[in-house]
Amino acid sequence: MKLSRREWLSLAAGWGAARRLKGDPAAPPLFEEVPPAESGIAWVHDNARSKEHYLPEALGPGCAFLDYDNDGWMDIYLVNSGPCDFFHPSKALRNALYRNNRDGTFTDVTEKAGVGGGTFGMGVAVGDYDNDGWPDIFVTSYGNCILYRNNRDGTFTDVTRKAGLETPGWTTSAVWFDYDNDGRLDLFVCSFVDYGGSAHRNCGANQLGRNYYCIPRFFKPTASFLYHNNGDGTFREVREGTDIARSLGKGLGVVATDVNNDGLMDLFVANDTVQNFLFVNRGPDKAPGSRGRWRFEEMALPAEVAFSAAGQPRSGMGVDAADVFGSGYQDLFVANVDQEMFSLYRNQKNETFRDVAHANEVAQATRLLSGWGLKFFDYDNDGWLDLMLANGHPDDMIESYSPTVKYREPLLLFHQENGRLRNVSAEAGPAFSRPYPARGLAVGDFNNDGLLDVVIGVNGGPPVLLRNRTGAENHWLGLKLEGVNANRDAIGARIRWSAGGVVRSRMKNAGGSYLSSHDPREVLGIGSAAKIDWVEISWPRPSARVQRIENPPMDRYIGVKEG
Amino acid sequence: MLAPRLLLLALLACGLAAWAQPDATEEILKQAIVLHQAGNIAGAIQAYEKYLARRPDSVLALSNLGAAYARVGRYQDAIVQYRHALKLQPGYPSAELNLALAYYKTGQTETAAGMLEKVHRAAPEELQPVLLLADCRLGMGQNKKVIELLTPFAERRPDDLAIAYLLGTALVRDDQPARGQVLVDRILRHGDSAETWLLLGTAKLNAGDFPAALADLAKAVDLNSNLPDVYSYYGQALLRTGDPAGATAAYRKALAANPYDFTANLQLAVLLTEDEKIAEALACLGRAQQVRPNDLAVRYQLAAIALHDGKLDAARRDLESIVKEAPRYTEAHVALATVYYRLRRKDDGDRERAIVQKLNAAAQVKQQQGVNVK
Numbered sequence: 001m002k003l004s005r006r007e008w009l010s011l012a013a014g015w016g017a018a019r020r021l022k023g024d025p026a027a028p029p030l031f032e033e034v035p036p037a038e039s040g041i042a043w044v045h046d047n048a049r050s051k052e053h054y055l056p057e058a059l060g061p062g063c064a065f066l067d068y069d070n071d072g073w074m075d076i077y078l079v080n081s082g083p084c085d086f087f088h089p090s091k092a093l094r095n096a097l098y099r100n101n102r103d104g105t106f107t108d109v110t111e112k113a114g115v116g117g118g119t120f121g122m123g124v125a126v127g128d129y130d131n132d133g134w135p136d137i138f139v140t141s142y143g144n145c146i147l148y149r150n151n152r153d154g155t156f157t158d159v160t161r162k163a164g165l166e167t168p169g170w171t172t173s174a175v176w177f178d179y180d181n182d183g184r185l186d187l188f189v190c191s192f193v194d195y196g197g198s199a200h201r202n203c204g205a206n207q208l209g210r211n212y213y214c215i216p217r218f219f220k221p222t223a224s225f226l227y228h229n230n231g232d233g234t235f236r237e238v239r240e241g242t243d244i245a246r247s248l249g250k251g252l253g254v255v256a257t258d259v260n261n262d263g264l265m266d267l268f269v270a271n272d273t274v275q276n277f278l279f280v281n282r283g284p285d286k287a288p289g290s291r292g293r294w295r296f297e298e299m300a301l302p303a304e305v306a307f308s309a310a311g312q313p314r315s316g317m318g319v320d321a322a323d324v325f326g327s328g329y330q331d332l333f334v335a336n337v338d339q340e341m342f343s344l345y346r347n348q349k350n351e352t353f354r355d356v357a358h359a360n361e362v363a364q365a366t367r368l369l370s371g372w373g374l375k376f377f378d379y380d381n382d383g384w385l386d387l388m389l390a391n392g393h394p395d396d397m398i399e400s401y402s403p404t405v406k407y408r409e410p411l412l413l414f415h416q417e418n419g420r421l422r423n424v425s426a427e428a429g430p431a432f433s434r435p436y437p438a439r440g441l442a443v444g445d446f447n448n449d450g451l452l453d454v455v456i457g458v459n460g461g462p463p464v465l466l467r468n469r470t471g472a473e474n475h476w477l478g479l480k481l482e483g484v485n486a487n488r489d490a491i492g493a494r495i496r497w498s499a500g501g502v503v504r505s506r507m508k509n510a511g512g513s514y515l516s517s518h519d520p521r522e523v524l525g526i527g528s529a530a531k532i533d534w535v536e537i538s539w540p541r542p543s544a545r546v547q548r549i550e551n552p553p554m555d556r557y558i559g560v561k562e563g
Numbered sequence: 564m565l566a567p568r569l570l571l572l573a574l575l576a577c578g579l580a581a582w583a584q585p586d587a588t589e590e591i592l593k594q595a596i597v598l599h600q601a602g603n604i605a606g607a608i609q610a611y612e613k614y615l616a617r618r619p620d621s622v623l624a625l626s627n628l629g630a631a632y633a634r635v636g637r638y639q640d641a642i643v644q645y646r647h648a649l650k651l652q653p654g655y656p657s658a659e660l661n662l663a664l665a666y667y668k669t670g671q672t673e674t675a676a677g678m679l680e681k682v683h684r685a686a687p688e689e690l691q692p693v694l695l696l697a698d699c700r701l702g703m704g705q706n707k708k709v710i711e712l713l714t715p716f717a718e719r720r721p722d723d724l725a726i727a728y729l730l731g732t733a734l735v736r737d738d739q740p741a742r743g744q745v746l747v748d749r750i751l752r753h754g755d756s757a758e759t760w761l762l763l764g765t766a767k768l769n770a771g772d773f774p775a776a777l778a779d780l781a782k783a784v785d786l787n788s789n790l791p792d793v794y795s796y797y798g799q800a801l802l803r804t805g806d807p808a809g810a811t812a813a814y815r816k817a818l819a820a821n822p823y824d825f826t827a828n829l830q831l832a833v834l835l836t837e838d839e840k841i842a843e844a845l846a847c848l849g850r851a852q853q854v855r856p857n858d859l860a861v862r863y864q865l866a867a868i869a870l871h872d873g874k875l876d877a878a879r880r881d882l883e884s885i886v887k888e889a890p891r892y893t894e895a896h897v898a899l900a901t902v903y904y905r906l907r908r909k910d911d912g913d914r915e916r917a918i919v920q921k922l923n924a925a926a927q928v929k930q931q932q933g934v935n936v937k
Contacts, residue, residue, distance in 0.1 A: 217930045274923065301897065301916050302904040310833070310867065311894030313923070338805055341837070352904075358839045367807060401774050402805035 029429020030379070030413065031454065031466040039465050040105040043078055043096040047460035048087040048120070049396070053203075053211040055195065055219075056142040056170065057081070058394045059252075061457040062123030062515025065444025066135045068113065069154055072557070073100035074444040074519050076455055077115070077124055077137060078463055084120040084143050095121055095139065100446060104467075115156050119143040123440065123515025127176025129185045129229055131488040140171035140189060140515070149233075164235045167225055170195050175511030177256035177265045178487045179281055180294055181541035184229040185487050188244075188267055188511075190251030193219035213395050216315070217273040221248035224269065226296075241290070243298035247277050255512040257321035257330045258492065259303075260351050263541055265492050265510075267296070268305070270316030270334045275306040278332075280351065303352050305332055305345050314340040315370075318441075320512035322376035323505065324385050325419055330507060335371025335514075338393060338405045342366040344421070360421035361414065362387075369409050370394060372514040373441025377452050381474035381525025383504055384416040390438035390456045390514075408435030411456070431466055438464070444519030450476040450555060452523060457515065477532055478557035479522045481508065485543040486562055489520055492540030500529030521557060530554075537562075588617050592624055599631055607631045622652045626661070633665055641665045654685070660692055670823030670853035672699050690716070690723075697729045701736070702825055703855055709733035717746075724750060728758050735766040757787030765796055773803035789820065795827040807834055818847075825854040832864055841868055859889050863898070870898055878902050886915075893922040 036042050045061045048054075064077040078096040083089060094116035098106035110116050119141035126135050134150035145167040148156035160166055170192040176185040193216055203214040223245050227235035239245040253270035260266070264281035271277065278300040285295040300306035308314050315337035324331045329347035336342055341363040345353035357363040366389075373390035380386070391409035398405050413428045414421040425432045440457035447453065451468035458464060477497070481490035489510075496505040508522060526532055535549045539562050552558060595610030611628035615621060629644035645662035648655055659682050666675035679696035686692070693716060700709045713730040720726055731746030743766060750759045764779030777800040783793050798813030811834050817827035828851035835844035845868060851861045866881035882899040886892060900915035 217927070220931060221927065274927070301900055301919065302909075302912060304901060307894075307897050309837075309871065311897035339807070363837070368805065403777075404809075405805040 028469050029431065030424070030427070030468070030470050031429055031431050032469045033431045033434075034104070034465040034467050036462055038104070040101075040107060041076065041078075041096075041098055041463060041465060043080075043098075043108065044462045045078070045458060045460055046081050046089065046093050048081040048089070049460060050087070051211060052086070053213050054086045055193075055213050055216070056084070056120055056122075057087075058213050058396070058459065059172065059192075060122050060439060060459060060515065062121075062140075062173075062440035062517075063442045063455050063457040063463060064124045064126050064137075064517035065442045065446065065455065065519040066126040066137070066517065067520075068097065068135055068137075068150065068156075069099065070134060071100075071102075073102050073448060074446045075100045076106060076442075076446070076463075076465075077126070077517075078457065079121040079124050079139060079440075079515070080117060081120050082118055082141075087120060094118070104447060109154070113155055114158070115148050117141075117146060119146060122171065123173050124517050125174035125176055125187070125511065126517040126520075127185045127187075127491075127510070128488045129176060129187070130233060131184065131483075133482070133488060135520070138165070138174055138176070138187065138189075140167075140174050142170045142195070144168055145171055145174075145189065159233065163233060164237070165227060169222060171225070172252050173254045173511065173513075173515050175254050175256045175267070176489070177267075177491050177510045178229075178540065179226070179256075179265055179296075180228070180284075181264070181492075182229075182231075183483070183485055183487050183542050184231050185489060185491065186229045187225075187227040187235065188254060188256065189225040189227070190254050190269060191222040191224045191249075192216070192252065192272070193250050194222050195219060210397065212397055215273065216250050219250070221250050221271075221274055223248055224251045224254075228294075238294065241285075241293050243296050244279060247279075247298045249274055249277055251277075252317045253319035253334070253512075253514045255319045255321045255332075256491065256510040257332075258507060259321075259330050259332070259347060261329060263492075263544075268319055268321060268332050268334075270319040271313070272315045272317065273313055275313045276300050276316050276334060278303050278305055299351065304355075305334070305343075305353050308340065308343075309355060317370070318372045318374040318389070318514040320374055320376050321509050322385050322512075323507065324376060324387075324416070324421075326384075326504065328505065330509070333374060333376070333387070335366070335374055335389060335391075337370045338368050338402075342369075342371050342389070361423045362421060365412055365414075365423045365425070366391075368405055369412070372439045373456060373516055375441060375443045375454075375513050375518065377443050378523065378525045379413075379452060379468055380415070380470040381450065381476045381523065381527070382416075383474075383499075383502065383525045383527040386416050387414040387421060388412065388441065388443075388454060389414075390436070390441040392435075392437035392439065392459065396437075406435060408437050410435050411438065429469075431464070436464060437461065439514060440516040441513050442516040442518050443513075445478070445521070445523065448557065450478060450523055450557075452519070472555075474528070475526050475530065475532075475554050477524045477526075477535070477552055477554055479524065479535070479537075480520070480557060480559045481522070481537065482559060482561045483539060483543065484562040485545075486539040486541070490537075490539065490562070494538040495522060495524065496536040496538075497524050497526075498533045499526035499531065502527075502529070535560075588614065591617075592621070595624070596627065599627060604631050604634050608635075620651055622648045622655055622658075625651070626655060626658045629658070629665070630661055633661065633668070636668075638665045638668045642669070660695075663692070664695065667695065667699060668823075670850055672702050672823070672854045673856060675699050676703065690720075690726075694725055694729065697733070701729065701733060702823075704736075704825075704858075706733040706737035710737060710739075721749070724753060724758070728762065731762050732765065735762060735769060738769060740766050740770065755786070757783045757790045757793065759783075760786065761790060761793050761796060764800065768796060768800055768803070773800055776800045777804050788816075791821060792817070792824065792826075794820065795824050795830075798827060798830060802830065802834075810834065818850075823850055823854050825851050825858075828854075829858075829861060829864070832861075836864065836868060836871075841871070844868065859885055859892065859895075863892065863895050866895070867898055870902055875902055875906055879906065890918075891922060893919060893926070896922065 061079045065074045076098040097110045099109045123140045125138045137148040139146040147160045147165045149159045172190045174189040226239040228238045249271040267279040269277040279296040282295040285293040316334045318335040320333045321330045332345040343355045344357040346356045369391040370393045376385040389412040415424045437459040454466040456464040483490045491510045493508040537547045591614040599607035608631045625644045625648035629641040632641035642665045663675045663678035676699040682692040727746045734743035760783035764776045767776035780797040794813045794817035798810040802810035814827040814831035817824045828847040832844040832847035869878035879902045885895045896919045903912035
């Protein structure tokens with residue numbers, strides 16, 4: 001048998017990944033850090049750290065993969081701090097947009113694109129809110145948010161005020177999703193705490209005689225925001241009268257998903273020091289006098305995702321949702337602060353969940369860690385979802401109080417094997433032994449090799465770009481979905497595919513992680529199978545069409561337009 | 564806690580002169596006592612048992628056999644002998660104290676305390692039952708009772724370090740650090756001791772200064788790792804400074820020294836439950852419950868495990884009882900709401916959930932008040 005060069009390379013790469021997972025130290029890493037000198041990403045996050053220790057300093061930054069110029073290559077957006085009432089930087093600070101040069105390098109196009117921000121930025125949510133086929137950028141902040149509409153020519157326009165999305169206060173993660181299935185992306189924005197007006201709060205001197213970051217329990221909780229897309233470039237705030245307005249939280253992470261498979265997108269919100277929220281979308285409120293209001297029922301406690309198993313609120317930060325174990329229902333994940341352990345909630349198919357973090361090595365691995373950005377994705381295209389986590393303690397002085405908890409913490413990587421997650425961080429390469437004060441984490445395939453890469457926002461440092469080196473022994477198909485009647489980004493679509501006699505499915509959720517936004521394409525791994533027999537896409541309402549593609553081409557990205 | 568130091572074998576002092584006309588049977592008893600005094604406990608036990616087979620109503624032999632059993636850790640057997648002796652001769656000297664000690668050693672602290680109260684009332688100036696009673700009360704978390712009991716003794720015996728230590732511990736645990744400090748200073752005058760560092764560490768632990776508490780308690784461990792409670796508090800400091808593995812090891816050491824250390828049992832059970840080592844957690848909670856049968860935290864942990872195991876009716880019963888006694892126990896309300904929802908009793912679940920929200924909102928307001936405004 002003669003192998004083609006591509007086949008030989010694939011086999012060689014696959015052999016390397018297998019060796020790495022078997023603990024061979026000479027094997028190539030699963031993920032390899034791409035240094036700034038190689039990537040061209042010279043931007044560095046300024047955390048604005050002061051001796052007063054104002055809490056917003058500790059929480060950023062977010063990051064995103066997006067294809068802002070629609071050239072088929074993932075670009076990168078990075079959020080920075082900036083001037084605000086307690087921070088007056090001596091030099092100009094800005095967010096950064098890096099255009100993908102299609103050769104593994106990036107070029108800073110921020111100035112030309114006009115997306116530099118100017119607020120004390122926190123996170124980013126990318127979505128095509130005007131259904132024009134071009135991704136728009138929403139930036140959350142301590143201070144007003146910003147909506148950048150894509151001008152389709154490499155530039156953006158700040159349309160925040162016109163859109164009605166100024167959103168005061170302190171916002172963190174945000175997510176674009178179509179809650180009312182009208183084919184237009186609406187927006188949910190997590191509100192963190194009431195940080196006060198001019199009277200900024202800190203927690204005074206600690207045992208070291210220095211100010212320290214307040215634990216958020218000292219601040220008042222707030223209600224998050226829900227904006228309805230009016231379809232004319234404007235939004236209407238619609239939380240009033242809903243459980244979203246009634247539920248005062250300290251939101252840091254959000255994912256939009258459908259936990260009960262009713263075709264309506266729900267929201268899972270991670271709150272810091274208060275209970276998490278699960279806003280289950282019940283459709284139009286039929287109560288008298290509701291005047292078209294939508295009904296979200298907050299049911300985290302009945303669903304058993306509100307508190308720890310010991311009945312206590314935790315410091316929820318990062319979240320994600322995915323059908324991790326192939327049950328057909330969406331499971332949930334939340335990362336917390338050290339000593340609290342992270343939770344992997346398995347969907348019981350009846351709007352309740354059970355924490356299975358321990359059985360999946362997650363609880364044990366995370367007891368001493370504080371988790372922020374995280375994402376379920378199939379990094380080796382074996383058909384099963386894996387998990388990556390970005391960690392770091394929020395308090396830069398933690399090591400003075402605790403002999404075991406560190407400010408900079410390692411990344412974690414879990415590989416799914418036989419229906420369980422296994423912690424493979426120790427085998428994943430040097431990037432997983434280096435500690436970072438990591439925050440946001442976004443997943444995207446920046447080199448279009450079908451292997452999902454990762455970018456991580458680092459508090460007060462340069463971002464970490466991780467190139468996926470797991471090899472190409474598993475075949476894959478990348479889908480870029482384009483809704484027509486459904487929302488253009490196809491948020492809420494369900495994808496089923498059959499390969500090698502195995503049928504798998506995935507839902508196109510939105511959000512997840514922390515302050516970050518991901519590659520909108522879906523990569524379908526098929527493990528050892530040679531090809532995909534068929535792919536079926538159930539488009540979200542108002543379309544509700546089911547579209548089937550027989551024998552799609554393999555190992556490449558294809559666009560699928562709703563039809 | 565101080566039991567080893569207080570273990571009394573006073574009954575052995577009962578003279579051999581009591582035997583006016585020694586016969587072969589009495590020779591067995593005499594031999595048993597000689598063996599006992601010589602430290603040959605196994606031989607003594609054998610001899611006492613042989614003697615009691617012939618003279619089953621010998622209070623002296625029963626009491627001594629109880630003491631021998633206690634000496635080798637057979638406390639349950641000791642209890643049987645002591646109780647038999649006391650049934651035959653109520654108020655028999657030392658038997659009550661030794662029985663109390665055996666109860667204490669088997670975690671029946673409440674029963675032990677009851678007996679010690681009786682002994683103390685009979686001989687109010689006897690120090691040993693007082694110290695043991697104080698130790699029981701500390702184990703039961705009855706700090707105010709300890710203060711009440713020991714304060715007059717401390718005034719009369721200002722140089723007694725055992726009193727100073729126990730009273731100081733009670734004061735520190737009762738959040739009276741200033742009064743406790745006076746006693747700490749008194750102990751400090753006698754030099755660097757494990758007891759001092761334990762007291763100081765405990766005070767800092769209570770004050771929330773966990774790193775400093777850890778440093779003090781580490782010194783206490785270094786100076787005397789056999790000091791009662793030292794590993795229990797060291798474990799707490801390790802846990803509070805983010806070292807659950809270290810805390811687990813410390814709690815295990817605490818329990819090796821005293822299987823009925825309430826705090827070590829409870830805290831270790833919590834850690835074990837988090838690690839889903841439920842059987843071992845239940846064993847710890849069982850021992851903790853022996854010491855403090857009605858402790859709410861122990862009962863809550865047991866109910867939470869019942870919920871975890873899907874024993875919903877048992878969990879509901881226990882949680883309903885807990886929240887009735889402690890209506891502000893938020894975690895218990897959370898668990899009870901969960902139980903009701905799982906039992907499909909939505910209205911009850913909603914009611915509990917509303918209580919949770921109210922309690923958490925009140926806690927939030929309280930927490931907000933704890934911050935400086937710059």
